[in-house]
Amino acid sequence: MSRVLGRAKRADFGRKELKSKGSTLPCQRMYWKNRRVKVEIGVGKGKSHRDQRHDLKKKVELREAQREVARFNRQ
Known part of the structure; x- marks a missing residue:
C-alpha cells in the first residue's frame, strides 16, 4: 500500500480510515507519469440503510412503469 501511495504518512492515513x-479506499484514477x-x-463510506431502501424503491x-409502457405498446 505504501508503494502505491508513495509516502508512508499517506499509507498510515489510509490504514486509519479503513x-x-x-x-473503503476506492481507486479514483490511474495514470502513467515518467514510467510509473x-x-x-x-x-468512501457506504450508503445508509435508508438510502438503500430509497434507491430500491425507485x-x-x-421497472413497473417500463412494464406498463411495454404492455401498452403491445396492444
Whole structure:
C-alpha cells in the first residue's frame, strides 16, 4: 500500500480510515507519469440503510412503469 501511495504518512492515513466501520479506499484514477503508475485513492463510506431502501424503491417503480409502457405498446 505504501508503494502505491508513495509516502508512508499517506499509507498510515489510509490504514486509519479503513479501520473505521464502513470505510473503503476506492481507486479514483490511474495514470502513467515518467514510467510509473500513479494512483489517486479516495475515502468512501457506504450508503445508509435508508438510502438503500430509497434507491430500491425507485428501481421498482421505474421497472413497473417500463412494464406498463411495454404492455401498452403491445396492444
